[in-house]
Amino acid sequence: MLTLLLVLPLATPAVLALAPPNLSPRTIASASAFILFVYSLWLLLQFNLTDPGFQFQEYLSWLPVIGLSYSLGLDGLSMPLVVLTALITWVAILCTHEDQPRSRFYYSLIFLSTAGMIGALAAQNLLLFFLFYELEIIPFFFLISIWGTGNHQYAAFKFLLYTAVSGVLILIAFFGVAWTGQGSNFDFSVVDVAHLGWRAKLILLTLVLVGFGIKIPIIPVHTWQPDVYVAASPPVAMLLGGVLAKLGTYGLVRFGLQLFPETWHLVGPGIAIIGSVSVIYGSMSAIAQKDIKRMVAYSSIGHMGYIVVAAAAGTPLSTLGAVAQMIAHGLILALLFHLVGIVEAKAGTRDLDKLNGLMNPVRGLPFTSALLVLAGMASAGIPGLVGFAAELLVFQGSFPIFPIPTIICILSSGLTAVYFVILINRTCFGRLDNQLAYYPKVTWGDRIPAVVLMVLIFALGLQPNWLLRWTETTTTAMVASLQPTNASFSLATVPELSEPLASPPSPF
Amino acid sequence: MQPLIPRSFAVTTATLPKTQLPPSTHPFAEILYRLEAGGAMLPDSPENLKQIIGIYKAYAVPMDFYWRDLLYIAERVFLNPLPFFKYFLPQEYLDLPNHYAGEGADLRVWRGEASAHPELLEFMALGETGKKLPRLFHHLWHDRVNMEFAEACMQAMLWHQNMGGRFNDYMETDEYRANADRAIKAYFKNNPFMLGLYKLFPEMFMEQVKQMSYYSNLGLFWEVMAPVFFEMSDRYDEGTLTSVPEAMQFLVNGIFAVAGRPIYHHVYIGGECYEIIPKSQGFTWLYEAALPYVEAVFYRTAPFRGTKSYNAQAKQVPDRQEDFHYGILYADVFPVGSAGIPPTLLMQDMLHFLPPYLVEYYKNYCRGEDDMLIQLGISFQRSMYCVTSAVIQALRQALFYPLDDPDPRHLAINRQFFEQQLDRFKRPEARILNIQTPDYR
Numbered sequence: 001m002l003t004l005l006l007v008l009p010l011a012t013p014a015v016l017a018l019a020p021p022n023l024s025p026r027t028i029a030s031a032s033a034f035i036l037f038v039y040s041l042w043l044l045l046q047f048n049l050t051d052p053g054f055q056f057q058e059y060l061s062w063l064p065v066i067g068l069s070y071s072l073g074l075d076g077l078s079m080p081l082v083v084l085t086a087l088i089t090w091v092a093i094l095c096t097h098e099d100q101p102r103s104r105f106y107y108s109l110i111f112l113s114t115a116g117m118i119g120a121l122a123a124q125n126l127l128l129f130f131l132f133y134e135l136e137i138i139p140f141f142f143l144i145s146i147w148g149t150g151n152h153q154y155a156a157f158k159f160l161l162y163t164a165v166s167g168v169l170i171l172i173a174f175f176g177v178a179w180t181g182q183g184s185n186f187d188f189s190v191v192d193v194a195h196l197g198w199r200a201k202l203i204l205l206t207l208v209l210v211g212f213g214i215k216i217p218i219i220p221v222h223t224w225q226p227d228v229y230v231a232a233s234p235p236v237a238m239l240l241g242g243v244l245a246k247l248g249t250y251g252l253v254r255f256g257l258q259l260f261p262e263t264w265h266l267v268g269p270g271i272a273i274i275g276s277v278s279v280i281y282g283s284m285s286a287i288a289q290k291d292i293k294r295m296v297a298y299s300s301i302g303h304m305g306y307i308v309v310a311a312a313a314g315t316p317l318s319t320l321g322a323v324a325q326m327i328a329h330g331l332i333l334a335l336l337f338h339l340v341g342i343v344e345a346k347a348g349t350r351d352l353d354k355l356n357g358l359m360n361p362v363r364g365l366p367f368t369s370a371l372l373v374l375a376g377m378a379s380a381g382i383p384g385l386v387g388f389a390a391e392l393l394v395f396q397g398s399f400p401i402f403p404i405p406t407i408i409c410i411l412s413s414g415l416t417a418v419y420f421v422i423l424i425n426r427t428c429f430g431r432l433d434n435q436l437a438y439y440p441k442v443t444w445g446d447r448i449p450a451v452v453l454m455v456l457i458f459a460l461g462l463q464p465n466w467l468l469r470w471t472e473t474t475t476t477a478m479v480a481s482l483q484p485t486n487a488s489f490s491l492a493t494v495p496e497l498s499e500p501l502a503s504p505p506s507p508f
Numbered sequence: 509m510q511p512l513i514p515r516s517f518a519v520t521t522a523t524l525p526k527t528q529l530p531p532s533t534h535p536f537a538e539i540l541y542r543l544e545a546g547g548a549m550l551p552d553s554p555e556n557l558k559q560i561i562g563i564y565k566a567y568a569v570p571m572d573f574y575w576r577d578l579l580y581i582a583e584r585v586f587l588n589p590l591p592f593f594k595y596f597l598p599q600e601y602l603d604l605p606n607h608y609a610g611e612g613a614d615l616r617v618w619r620g621e622a623s624a625h626p627e628l629l630e631f632m633a634l635g636e637t638g639k640k641l642p643r644l645f646h647h648l649w650h651d652r653v654n655m656e657f658a659e660a661c662m663q664a665m666l667w668h669q670n671m672g673g674r675f676n677d678y679m680e681t682d683e684y685r686a687n688a689d690r691a692i693k694a695y696f697k698n699n700p701f702m703l704g705l706y707k708l709f710p711e712m713f714m715e716q717v718k719q720m721s722y723y724s725n726l727g728l729f730w731e732v733m734a735p736v737f738f739e740m741s742d743r744y745d746e747g748t749l750t751s752v753p754e755a756m757q758f759l760v761n762g763i764f765a766v767a768g769r770p771i772y773h774h775v776y777i778g779g780e781c782y783e784i785i786p787k788s789q790g791f792t793w794l795y796e797a798a799l800p801y802v803e804a805v806f807y808r809t810a811p812f813r814g815t816k817s818y819n820a821q822a823k824q825v826p827d828r829q830e831d832f833h834y835g836i837l838y839a840d841v842f843p844v845g846s847a848g849i850p851p852t853l854l855m856q857d858m859l860h861f862l863p864p865y866l867v868e869y870y871k872n873y874c875r876g877e878d879d880m881l882i883q884l885g886i887s888f889q890r891s892m893y894c895v896t897s898a899v900i901q902a903l904r905q906a907l908f909y910p911l912d913d914p915d916p917r918h919l920a921i922n923r924q925f926f927e928q929q930l931d932r933f934k935r936p937e938a939r940i941l942n943i944q945t946p947d948y949r
Contacts, residue, residue: 362879363842432842434942438949441875 001043001056002072002122005082008036009089009115013108026098029107033090036114040086047079049469052477054124054188055079067184068131071124076474077253077323078121080467081246084330085121087456088242089114092235094449095338106147109139110239117243121250126174126186133247134167140240148231155224155231162214162224169211170251176204177259193260201263208255209271215248216304219278226285229297234341237293241300242334246326249307253322253478257311261482268312269402275308276405276412283415290352292343292423296336299379299419302412303329309405310394314482318397319475324390324467328378328460332387335375335453342368342446343427346439352423357432365442369428371450376420378457381413386457389464528916529923536930536940543926544919546911548897550890552752555946557744560755560891562866563858563884565741567891570857571734572625573632574658576601578727582720586775587695587713589702595655596643602629608766609735615765618735619742627861628653636860654853658726661850664804666722668829671803675725675771675796678789679718688717691775691782721785724773729797732769736762741863752894759898760905767794794902802899806892807932808832812849815840836892838937841885855885873949883949890943900929 012032016025048055054073062070074082089110100106116136123129137160145156178186180196193201214221229237257264282302289295303325310322343358344350346365359369378385381392391413399406460467532540539549550556577594580601585594602624607614610622634640635651646652669676678684692713696702706713740758743749749758771793773785785791811825811834826832839851859881862870870876870883904911908925909918933940942948 357842360842362882363875431840434840434842434948437842438874441878 002058002074004039005036005043005086005118005122006072006115008032008039009111009118012111016104016108019104024098025103025107026093026096026100029110030090030093032111033086033093033114037083037086037090040083043074044079044083044470047074047076047470050473052076052473057124059124062128065184066127067125067178067186068127069125069187071128071187072122073124073188074122076471077250077478080323080327080470081243081250082118082121084246084327085114085117085243088238088330088334091334091338091449091452092238092242094445094452095235095238095341098445100147102146106143109143110235112136113139113143113239113244117247120247124188126178126188126191126255128186130167130171130174133170133251136244137163137167140236140244143236143239144228144232147233147236149233150231151227152231155227158224159228162217162221166211166214169207169214170255173204173207173211173255176200176207191259198263198266201260202266205256205260205263205267208260209252209267212248212251212256213274215251216245216308217248217301218274218305218308219281219301222278222281222301225301226294226297229300229337230291230293234337234344237297237337237341238334241297241337242330245300245304246330249304249311249322249326252308253311253319257314257319257482258478264314264482268314271312272309272398272402272405275305275312276402276408277305278302278308279305279409279412280415283412283419286419287415287422289419292350292352292355292427293337293340294350295352295419295423296333296340299336299416300329300333302416303333303379305412306391306394306409309398309402309409312405313398313401314479315397315401316476316479317393318401319479320468320472321390321393321395321397323471323475324393324464327467328386328390328457331453331457331460332375332378335371335450335457336379338450338453339368339372339375342442342450343372345446346442347436349436352426354433354436355427356430357428357437359428360432360437363432363437363439365439367447368442368450369424371454372428373424374454374457376417376424378461380417380420383461384458385461386464386467387461389461389467393468529919532923532927534927534930535934539940539944540923540926540930543897543900543930544911544923546757546901547753548756548901549893549940550752550897550943553946556890557750557752557755558865558869559887560752560894561741561744561749562863562869563887563891564737565863566858566861566866566884567854567888568734568737568741569625569627569631569861570653570854571730571737572606572628573597573653574655575727575730575734576604576624577655578658578662578723578730579604582723582727583774583776586720586777587692587716595647595652597632606731606735607769608732609738617732617762617765618739620735620738625738631860654857657850657853657857658730660853661801661805662719662722662726664809665726665800666719667810668800668804668808668832670830671800673791673796673800675721675785675791675800678785678791679721684785685714687782687784687786688714691777691784692717694777694780694782695775697778717784720775721773724785725771725797726801728769728771729793729801732762732766732793756894756898756901759895760902763794763798763898763902764905767792767798769793771796798899802896805835806837806896807835809834809836812851815849833935833937836889837896837933837939838935839885839889839939840937841882841889851885852881855881855888858884858888886949889939893940893943900926 012029015032016028019025019028043056052075054075057073058071060070062068093107093110096106113136116132116139119132119135120129123132141156141160144159145153148155174186177191177193178184180200181190181192185191193204210221217225229241232240279302282298282300282305286295286298286302289298307322307325307329310318310325340350343355343365347355347358349355358364359366374385378387381387395406395410398409531537534540542551543549550560577597580597581591581594585591588594605612605622609616609618609620613622631653635646635649637651692706693703696706736759740749740755749755769792770787771791772783772787772789775782775784808829810832836851841851862884866884866887867880870880874883904922904925908922911922913919913922
């Protein structure tokens with residue numbers, strides 16, 4: 001079952017390469033991505049909400065001599081993220097223009113990166129996870145360096161270096177976990193850190209934190225992110241921010257919180273501080289930006305900080321909120337990058353000092369501007385939109401453990417409104433410039449991806465249970481083991497469940 | 509009846525001698541030279557000519573409604589306190605012969621018919637929807653000629669002071685007040701309540717009568733302009749109007765031909781005519797209607813709601829009416845699209861009557877049919893610069909010297925006059941530089 005999630009994106013490049021020239025690569029790619037998304041939705045509907053462990057498991061002994069096995073499974077943490085990955089991939093392809101140069105190569109790279117992300121989320125073996133984690137570096141490097149804009153070569157190499165270092169640190173941590181345990185077996189069901197001393201656990205956890213922290217990114221290892229997000233084309237930026245960054249937070253929860261529960265308790269305050277600093281830093285930097293794409297990039301740093309604070313708190317509510325925020329942020333960020341991309345494509349600039357009056361109904365971009373307002377509201381956590389539900393869970397769950405970092409996050413939520421009001425006021429309102437305002441029309445091909453995302457943002461905002469029900473059982477079980485004891489724990493352990501927080505699963 | 513403007517008449521740059529004056533240091537020197545050569549502020553090009561003639565025709569059809577309804581309101585509706593049906597023009601006024609068109613015209617400017625234009629009648633019957641519905645349905649759907657624009661122009665003329673002429677001053681005289689008093693008492697003869705209100709607030713009723721006088725003024729002004737624009741459109745279609753200077757000169761000649769047309773205000777109450785402003789006062793079309801109209805509507809007007817965020821205490825609106833700069837010559841057409849304010853009301857009216865060649869032209873630029881309102885708004889702006897040029901040239905011709913005067917001192921006086929006129933466009937809001945390029949659409 002899960003293998004199909006990998007086969008489809010891995011096979012699509014071959015189909016693209018062999019397809020006849022009269023068949024549009026975009027059509028093939030969007031059809032394949034849509035099938036992948038629908039399949040992931042089907043898996044979601046088959047998902048057992050009461051089982052906190054891994055489901056749809058597949059196992060094949062691959063290279064037992066080095067402890068690498070082909071072991072896949074999804075739980076409440078990874079299942080929604082897989083669906084998000086498939087969705088964002090499909091939407092990113094829809095956002096790509098028909099006349100994209102070297103389109104077959106472009107779509108092939110997108111599918112390879114998607115395969116890497118899904119594989120990492122589904123992997124049940126540390127080495128397999130690392131393999132997939134590193135797999136998507138190469139496609140993204142090419143996507144940024146070939147189809148990026150501005151200083152894209154520099155950004156691509158920066159991305160490569162940072163994420164390579166991230167991979168190295170994670171690999172060292174994984175080796176440490178496996179080799180200090182039961183031989184060289186990297187399976188989730190086997191890896192165990194309970195026997196290690198607290199110093200060893202702290203060192204390994206630090207490696208995990210820094211490694212995944214680079215990916216998220218958090219302060220102070222964030223400097224690659226704004227350059228890369230800005231240089232990447234809008235569809236690639238959607239994938240980077242909407243999905244790839246979630247691999248970082250996924251790793252933080254899976255290999256930090258879940259694998260090192262006792263040590264997590266020790267480092268939690270530090271992580272919360274770093275998370276809240278990221279939140280404030282991201283918001284303040286976003287306020288200072290003149291480039292709207294860079295503003296959105298910095299806002300992403302801020303919003304990822306919420307996830308870090310929530311994960312640091314480690315309560316059932318906050319962990320649930322962390323996962324909810326991953327999904328919410330993925331949807332909202334993808335929408336923001338798409339809309340900013342439309343503005344840049346039509347108006348020819350991303351400069352706040354030059355953009356003006358885009359809300360004009362005749363000569364402006366009124367539909368795009370309206371969606372930009374809604375996306376800004378979603379990002380700021382306005383009730384009724386998915387951002388509010390996720391942030392509320394984060395704040396409510398984190399406050400009892402880390403009140404001050406949580407208050408900082410809440411204040412920063414207000415700052416989000418500040419920079420989005422700046423963005424919308426400067427770009428959407430005011431007068432159109434008579435010298436510049438001869439913008440081409442926005443077509444329905446540009447609008448449909450945005451509408452898809454906005455419908456989901458509204459739907460999940462009005463009915464957040466549709467977002468939370470898949471995750472709650474797993475996160476509750478995950479944090480139940482977050483006790484400062486020496487109890488043995490592995491990634492596959494299922495401790496006693498506590499009472500669910502949200503209402504029982506209801507029919508779709 | 510001979511047409512107003514002989515086809516052979518034209519002042520072209522080729523017939524004027526080279527200027528004897530030194531180069532001008534005015535920032536709009538190139539435009540100045542064009543004016544001195546008998547041209548317009550708008551450059552001469554086939555594209556410009558197509559735009560301005562097409563828009564004159566599109567403007568003239570609703571204008572045919574405006575002038576008739578303005579006179580209907582001034583003469584018949586008068587002081588009706590609940591004028592719910594003032595835009596429902598009666599057949600009598602649709603059939604009212606234009607004094608400058610048709611077989612029986614005093615001075616036949618347009619070779620077409622004197623009654624309401626057929627395109628106007630068709631639009632009034634079917635509207636934009638093309639369906640024959642009761643007039644009230646069209647009215648409530650706002651599928652009609654936007655008479656509110658005409659009233660906004662009238663209000664601009666009423667409100668702005670110091671625009672020259674004697675019309676405004678006459679309305680403060682005892683004679684006018686006596687005439688108005690007679691008309692008011694006759695109008696409300698059987699209405700003791702309104703008569704009592706008039707006794708309590710006489711100035712309020714006087715103000716309303718002054719407003720009605722301006723309705724009449726504007727109606728009589730546009731009664732002339734509509735056939736002028738129709739004739740220009742016909743000549744363009746025939747191929748006898750071939751350049752922007754020719755179009756401008758046609759307007760100049762028209763101005764002089766009709767300059768002496770009397771401006772008056774007659775009210776018809778109970779079958780009797782009450783002369784509130786009699787023809788014997790000698791108010792003429794050029795000085796009491798055309799020039800104040802150009803000053804009030806082209807140059808000054810007032811900021812329209814929603815287009816300007818201003819703080820009067822911060823002096824963001826000029827203290828003096830003379831410094832107002834919100835007319836069509838300064839308008840930024842871009843942000844006002846579909847705003848429902850007077851300029852957009854006129855733009856919507858013109859959209860209904862665009863000639864096919866202009867529709868085809870607009871389809872090729874910008875967003876084609878989707879932003880035709882803006883494109884035609886800018887064409888209208890260009891056309892009004894042409895009209896303003898005609899007014900400037902007419903004033904120069906009336907007050908100063910011919911363009912081909914051999915005396916350099918006279919030419920220098922002409923230049924000084926042109927420079928003074930061009931000085932009004934030095935402010936950044938003016939569109940005079942924008943219209944010099946075809947890219948401004």
